[in-house]
Amino acid sequence: MTCDDLCEMLSEQTPACDLAREALLSGGAFVVWEGLVPANQLFHTYRIRRRVAQRHGQVTLGLDETVGILEATGDELLRIGSIRTPDQTWTFTLFLNATANTVLACTGVARTSHGGD
Template sequence: MTRDDLAGMLGEQTTACGPAREALIAGGTFVVWDNPVPAAQLAGIYRARLRITQKRGQQTLALAAAVDILSQAAEEPVRVGRIDAADMSWTFMLFLNASATAVMACAGVARTAPSAEPGSDAK
């Protein structure tokens, strides 16, 4: 998958997709892993990560919405991807269909102090 392919797939699935696309276009690094995982399993993992980030006061973007989308997808196989902003201020997790031809959801987690913002967690 190319950078342009991935950028083209990042639409408005969640509010984190726009900032993730901007980070990718601005030179952020990205990876999409090969092995699909059941969506329900990912929902459980990212639900726990949501609780942890909330407890720490760490800024997130559309993490709750991504968990909801993964929960609804149940046992559907999902491929996971990641974009790291070039300045390392944000990491965006991508959830793609099994063939990696469409993004189902995207979530962002700030890697810096809570003042860094492309937005706030929203569905």
């Protein structure tokens, strides 16, 4: 998968997609891992992450929408990817279908500079 391929797949799935695309276009690093994970397992994980982020005041983007998409996707197997902005201030997590030709959801988290990550 190329950067251009991934940019084309990022549309309006969640509010984080535009910033993730911008990160790629400005030289951000990305990876899409080979393993497959059931969406319902990811739903439970990211629902907990949403609660923890809210409790700690962590800045996120598209997390609510991503949790909803993961819940609706059921037990479909997904690939996970990641994009980091060139300045390392944001990390985006991507959820792609099993063949990695469609982005289903994207969420972003602002990285803190005070050693908490």
